[in-house]
Amino acid sequence: MSNNVIEMIVEIPKGSSNKYEYDVNTGKIALDRVLYGANFYPGEYGFIQNTLDWDGDPLDVISLVTYPTLPGVAVNIRILGSIKMIDNGEIDTKLFGVFHDDPRFDTYKNLEDVPQHLRDEIENFFLQYKALQKKSVRIDGWGDLNHALNEIKECKERFKKYEKQLATPNGKNEIIAEWKAKGLGQA
Ligand SMILES: [Mg+2]
Secondary structure (H helix, E strand, O other): OEOOEEEEEEEEOOOOOEEEEEOOOOOOEEEEEEOOOOOOOOOEEEEOOOOOOOOOOOOEEEEEOOOOOOOOOEEEEEEEEEEEEEEOOEEOOEEEEEEOOOHHHOOOOOHHHOOHHHHHHHHHHHHHOOHHHOOOEEEEEEEOHHHHHHHHHHHHHHHHHHHHHHOOOOHHHHHHHHHHHHOOOEO
16 A cells, blocks of 8 residues: 555445445355435445454445446545444444546545535435434544544454454354454444
8 A cells, every 4th residue: 555545346336326245255246235215325435355344344435436437346546534434333434535546536635635515425425325224324523544544454453353253154243243242343
């Protein structure tokens, strides 16, 4: 990782209301669900490989994009910050960035370079997108680049620690149960 650029694997292209998820164990991209409301992803959404966040999944990323790509595509993302999201009481941070290989975003070097409305739109999407599922999402503000880089580091270390257990059939559920029992990853 150099110049804060890191590879994201796309799961959901911008504009989609289908929540696709990559299954690490089967290698398939599966439809998890169609969003319950008339909501659509306001950016390219995916994850960073070989990381593990508190929800038992790889670290999530949402990125500004000009032209949507496809599920499964690897994209270089220039990380600008993070969104401190709490999903149903679980810490579920999203990294935020832009396509590094799109010259339209060349002047976006940190969070302050991003038009406020684009940030508001993304924040509003996450606050709303589970409303019809009767699930609550909270956002404890945005983190700066340092916060985002620290998240990446922690999630990489956590992945290494649990890598073997994660690859077992019930590994993810066991790990989450262990964390819950210890109060880890809870907001
Ligand atoms: Mg997540």
